[in-house]
Amino acid sequence: MRLKASLTLISASLLLTACGGGSAEPAAGGPVTLSFLVDKDKLTLDGAKALADAFMKTDSTVKVEVETRPGGTEGDNIVKTRLSTGDMSDVFWYNSGSLLQTLNPAQTMVDLTGDPVLANVHKDFLPVVSQGGKVYGVPAGAGMGGGILYNRKVYDTLGLKTPTTWAEFMANNEKVKAAGITPVITTFKDTWTSQLFVLGDFHNVQAQVPDFARDYTANKAKFAATPAALAGFEHLAEVHTKGYANKGFGSATAEEGLKMLVEGTGAHYPMLSAMLPPMLKDTPQVATDIGFFGVPGTDPARHGATVWEPPGIYIAKSTEKLEAAKKFLAFVASPAAAEAVGKVVQPAGPYRVEGAELPDDAIQVAKDLQAYIDKGATTPALEFLSPVKGPALEQITVAVGSGLTPPAEGAAQYDKDVAKQAKQLGLEGW
Structure with missing residues (x-):
């Protein structure tokens, strides 16, 4: 099962939805009405409405009507069907990365390559909304990190420093124990949740084997035969062998794990940063206590x-309102849009728009991720670079x-599980 698909638990699983497609331009003198399709997840919808409202304050010639679709597989199928039949909304919010490729963007979306709407888009984001060298979208909201959430108070009490090597991390674990x-x-x-040590380790894989994603997709590289990729599995095993996991870990839930982390009965939690913003209402200390x-x-x-890169916002090729749609996307890819969304949806990571800054009250994990971005020390998760991900990884x-x-x-x-999925996708070399 795709990690991204598992994120129905959190608002970070941002996909798309349904409702009427684009229609002809309005009568002279009236505003152009754009239909904007988004997932009905509350935070996604809140962010979309904030984008639409903020944009309309800057341009009275365009009216943006937000429409919704279901999430998950049902919503995915709606998007694919509406794109294939030419009945898609003018603009829509959907995943970036490998899931985008399943929508056949060259045939269903407007090519934005070289267009001014991309002027502010962070260059590291462009590959995850591209296919065949063509760019099709702009970032919707903020990204999130997959790595280690840690209790900063525990670190302060024990005099620990954040580790930069696995050996340092394990030494910290020994002191915590x-x-x-x-x-x-x-x-x-x-x-x-068991996948984070493997999937969150991809930055290290990329650093040691720069062509791994390409070769993996082409069936020229394997996890078991690539020491850097095997390391994630070895990390899982070592944590268990050293007795660093909590008692009853086999029956513990993510909600219970987050509670342990916030209370300081657990020091580290391999997890996605987007799990934290939904907790702010009931446990506001996550904003400062968790790094x-x-x-x-x-x-x-x-x-x-x-x-994990944010979703993208795309223009359906079937739209009859291309000029207005590009105006909207240009606004979406601006610091003003990030500021508008940030007022209603607390970011769990950095924005992917040049000049967009985290709000002053951003949670600590978002600031920590921004520091990695500023150093140029991030890598998209493998699922954004390759469509190959077997369904049995979490088991x-x-x-x-x-x-x-x-x-x-x-x-x-x-590796065997992946082979089955790659053949189903009809990928070359499998």
Whole structure:
């Protein structure tokens, strides 16, 4: 199961929805009405409405009407059907990365390559809204990090420094354990959470094997045969072997894990930063007490973080209101749009628009991620660079992290799982 698909638990799973397609331009003198399709998730919808309202204050010639669709597979199918039949809304909000490729953007979306609407888009974001060298979208909202959430008060009490290597991380865990605190919170009841040590380690894989994503997609590289990629599975096994996981980890839920982290009964939680903003209402201390660092690798000079990029906003090729649609996308890809959304949706990571700054009250994990961005020390998660992801990864990582399957065997199992999915996609080389 795709990690991104598992994120129905949080607002970060941003996809798309349904309602009427574009129509002809209005009568002379009236504003052009754009239909804007988004997922009905509350935070997604709040962000979309904030974008539309802020834009309309800057341009009285365009009216943006926000429409919604269901989430998950049902919403995915609606998007694909409406694009294929030419009945899509003028502009729409959808995933970036590999899931975008399934929509056949060259045939269904407006090519924005070289267009001024991209002037402010961060260059690192462009590949995840591109296919065949053509760019099709602008970033919607902020990204999120996949790595280690940690309790800053525990670190202060024990005099720990954030690690930049795996050896330093494990040394910190030993000190945490000696203090009677769970070193690494593990929540395998929600099986998707078991994947973070593997998927969040991709920055380190990319640093050591720059062509891994391309070769992996072409069936020329394997997790089990690539030491840098195998390391994520080895990390899972080592945490279990050293006894760093909490008691009852097999029946613990993500909600329970977050509670342990906030209360300081657990020091580290391999997790996505987007899990935190929804907690702010009931536990406002997460804004300052919880920090983030990328899964540490072997070289402190190349320490960085794996980032889950924000979704994109795209223009349907079937629109009859292209000029107005481009005006809207140009606004979406501006600091003013980021500021408008930030007032209603607390970002869990950095914006991907040049000049867009986190709000003053941004949570600590977002600031930590921004620091990685500022250093140029981030890499998109593998699922943004390759369509190949087997459905059984979370079951495999649970087994490895529970000590039931050796890491090398787990990686080999995943390579076989991936092969089935790649053949279903009809990828070359499989």
